[in-house]
Amino acid sequence: MTCRERVSAVLNRQPIDRFPVDLWMTPEVTRSMCAHLGVDSEFAVYEALGVDKIAWLSPELMSGKAAGTGAADLAVGDGDAEDGEVVTSPWGVKMRRQQAGAAVYYETMAPPLAAYETPESLADYPYWPDPDGYDYDKFEENARRLHAQYATLGPWVSFFEIYCGLRGLENSLTDLMINPDLVEAILDRVDSIQTGILERVLSRAADHIDMVFISDDMGSQNNLLVSVDTWDQYFGDRLKRWCDLIHRHGVKVFYHSDGAVRDLLPRLVEAGIDVLNPIQHVCPGMDREGLKRDFGERLIFHGAVENQQTLPFGSAEDVRQETLTDLRTLGAGGGGYIPCSCHYMQAGTPPENVIALVETVRQYTPGS
Numbered sequence: 073m074t075c076r077e078r079v080s081a082v083l084n085r086q087p088i089d090r091f092p093v094d095l096w097m098t099p100e101v102t103r104s105m106c107a108h109l110g111v112d113s114e115f116a117v118y119e120a121l122g123v124d125k126i127a128w129l130s131p132e133l134m135s136g137k138a139a140g141t142g143a144a145d146l147a148v149g150d151g152d153a154e155d156g157e158v159v160t161s162p163w164g165v166k167m168r169r170q171q172a173g174a175a176v177y178y179e180t181m182a183p184p185l186a187a188y189e190t191p192e193s194l195a196d197y198p199y200w201p202d203p204d205g206y207d208y209d210k211f212e213e214n215a216r217r218l219h220a221q222y223a224t225l226g227p228w229v230s231f232f233e234i235y236c237g238l239r240g241l242e243n244s245l246t247d248l249m250i251n252p253d254l255v256e257a258i259l260d261r262v263d264s265i266q267t268g269i270l271e272r273v274l275s276r277a278a279d280h281i282d283m284v285f286i287s288d289d290m291g292s293q294n295n296l297l298v299s300v301d302t303w304d305q306y307f308g309d310r311l312k313r314w315c316d317l318i319h320r321h322g323v324k325v326f327y328h329s330d331g332a333v334r335d336l337l338p339r340l341v342e343a344g345i346d347v348l349n350p351i352q353h354v355c356p357g358m359d360r361e362g363l364k365r366d367f368g369e370r371l372i373f374h375g376a377v378e379n380q381q382t383l384p385f386g387s388a389e390d391v392r393q394e395t396l397t398d399l400r401t402l403g404a405g406g407g408g409y410i411p412c413s414c415h416y417m418q419a420g421t422p423p424e425n426v427i428a429l430v431e432t433v434r435q436y437t438p439g440s
Contacts, residue, residue, distance in 0.1 A: 073088065073089050074221070075092065075123070075124035075221070075222060076124075076219070076221060076222055076223050078090070078091075078092040078124050079092045079094075079124055079126060079223035079282065079410065080223060080282065081407075082372060082407055082409070082410055083223075083282065083283070083346070083347070083372060085407060085408070087406075087407075088407060088438055089438075090433070090434060090436065090437070090438060091403055091409060091410070091411055091433050091436060091438060092124035092410050092411075092433075093123055093124055093410075093411050093412070093429070093430050093433035093434060094123065094124060094125060094126050094374065094410055094411070094412035095118065095121075095123050095125065095412060095413065095417070095426070095430070096412055096413050096415060096417060097114070097117075097413075097416060097417050097426075098175065098416045098417065098418060099176070100174055100175060100176070100419035100420075101416075101417045101418070101419065101421050101426070102114050102117065104423055105117045105423055105426060108423035109121075109423075121426075121427065121430045122430065122434055123430060124410075125222050125223075126222065126223045126225045126282070126410075127218040127222040127223070127224050127225065128225050128226050128285075129211065129214060129215050129218065129224050129225065129226030129227060129277075129281065130211075130226055130227055130228060131206035131207065131208065131210075131211045131227055131269065131273065132206065132207045132210055132211070133162065133205055133206060133207070134205055134206065134207050155169055155170070155171045156168060156169060157169045158181070159178060161237065162199075162201045162205075163184075163199060163200075163234060163237060163238060164184045164197070164198070164199025164238075165184060165237040165238065166180070166181045166182070166184070167179060167180050167181060168181055173419065173420075174419040174420050175418060175419035175420075176419075180237060180240075183237065183238055183239050183240035183243065184197070184199065185197060185238040185239050185258070186239060186243060188254075189251075189254065190253075190254065191253055191254055191256075191257035194257055194258065194261065200261060200265060201265050201269075202265075203265055203268030203269045203272060204268075204272075206269065206272070208272050208273065208276050208277075211227075211273060211276070211277060212276045212277040215277040215280035215281055216277070216280045218280075219280035219281070219282075223282045223283075224280060224281050224282050224283070225281075225282065225283045225284075225285050225326055226273075226281065226283075226284065227269065227273055227284065227285065228285045228287055229266045229269070229270060229284065229285070229286055229287070229314070230262075230266075230286065230287045230288050231262055231263065231288055231306075231307055231310055231311070232244070232288045232289070232290065232307065233287055233288055233289060234262050234266075235255075235259065235262060238258065239258070245297065245298070248298060248302050248306065249302075252305075255306055256306070259306060259310065263310050263313075267313075267314070267317070270284065270314065270317060270318070271317070274317070274318070274321040274323065275321075278321035278322060278323055281323050282323065282324060283323060283324045283325065283326040283346070283347060284314075284318045284323055284324075284325060284326065285326050285328065286311070286315075286325060286326065286327050286328070286345070287327075287328040287329075288307070288311075288327075288329055289328070289329050289330050289331065290303065290329045290331070290333055290336055291329055291330055291331020291333040291336075291352075291355065292331050292332065293331060293332065293355055294331075294332055294355065295331075295332050295356070296331075296332065296333060296335060296336060297331075300335055300336060303336060303339060304339065308339055311340070311343040311344075311345075312342075312343040312344060315343050315344030315345060316344065319344060324346040324347060325344060325345045326345075326347040326349060326374070327340060327345035327346075327347065327349065328349045328350065329348075330350060330352055330415065331352055331355055332352075332355035332356045332358060333357075333358070334356070334357030334358055334362075334363075335357065337363075337366075337367055337371075341367060341370045341371065345371070346371070346372060347371065347372045347373075347374050348363075348367075348371045348372070348373055348374065349373075349374040349375045349412075350374070350375030350376070350379075350412070350414045350415045351363065351373050351374070351375045351376035351402065351414060352375075352414050352415075353376055353378070353414075354378060354380065360376065360397070360398065360401035360402050361401050363402065364401055364402055364404055364408070368402075368404070368405075368408055371408075372408055372409070372410065373402045373408060373409045373410070374409075374410045374412055375411075375412045375413065375414045375415070376398045376402055376409075376411065376412070376414055377391070377394055377395055377398055377411060377412065377413050377414055377429055378394050378414055379413050379414040379415050379416075379417060379418070380414075382394045382425075383413055383417055383418075383421050383425050383426075383429070384418055384420055384421045384422075384425075386425065387425075388424045388427070389428075391425045391428040391429055391432070392428050392432045395411060395428070395429050395432040395433060396432060396436070398411055399411060399432075399433065399436050403438070405439065406438035406439035407438065411429070411433045413429065
């Protein structure tokens with residue numbers, strides 16, 4: 073099977089020759105892997121290791137500056153800018169490049185809607201993205217080119233992560249409790265703009281997209297960030313409309329939320345998500361056996377190889393055992409799982425550990 077066929081088979085619950093293996097790497101890890109393998113690009117790393125890469129797709133602004141549909145596209149940076157450089161997301165969120173040890177991140181500065189306190193005031197905000205401001209011809213071209221070899225994922229869309237970028241996390245959580253009119257007004261704009269982007273992308277390139285990436289972090293390390301009732305009030309219907317739109321075009325929904333989100337999973341399944349990422353199984357309620365038992369018939373799992381301790385600080389054998397446990401639990405029955413790191417592998421992750429993850433998956437026999 074080709075890497076694209078292998079991923080597609082898992083998504084459609086068809087027989088596989090082996091489990092596909094995906095990699096998420098920060099730019100620092102990509103550079104260390106290039107040096108270790110003697111290659112010169114990210115995709116050359118995937119080719120050298122035999123990774124079944126799921127290629128990301130993101131529209132570009134007509135100006136030619138690469139951008140996605142939200143602030144998260146800049147969250148890990150590119151590692152090339154100077155410390156302190158400020159970049160701006162399509163939503164007007166300014167972020168400053170910060171060096172943190174060996175890693176580079178872009179951290180949000182002053183949230184641009186922090187002082188906007190009424191629904192009426194939102195009309196004065198000058199940076200609402202225009203769905204027609206993106207180059208859909210180029211998006212379609214990239215999707216067609218990448219899909220000839222790889223499974224594809226994109227574009228990235230979000231409700232609450234964009235809201236938090238615009239208002240700031242503290243304001244955002246407070247808004248949900250005491251300012252429902254403002255929450256609805258902002259989410260209506262966030263929803264409408266990205267629905268316009270999704271409609272344009274899917275009408276042009278759905279045949280070359282396997283999954284759309286919906287990202288809404290609703291969990292902390294120990295619990296949900298918002299109650300299930302609050303999620304129902306603001307996000308449930310909106311997510312279902314997006315899932316229905318995506319499914320009408322024959323595309324799957326890849327849903328990302330870090331943290332302890334077990335109590336939200338029945339709602340996410342009901343809304344129509346197909347793939348759950350990143351499976352942070354060290355968090356309460358996220359044990360792998362329970363997730364497979366309770367949701368394995370409805371969800372495909374992506375991720376799970378532990379990224380806070382095992383990958384950065386463990387030995388290659390630790391990574392091998394961690395990956396085997398993921399395969400035997402989330403992949404029980406011989407499918408329903410795409411192994412990958414639990415979010416981006418961080419700067420300083422040893423190349424030997426990356427290779428251990430990949431080789432363990434490639435050598436594993438489904439159903440063993």
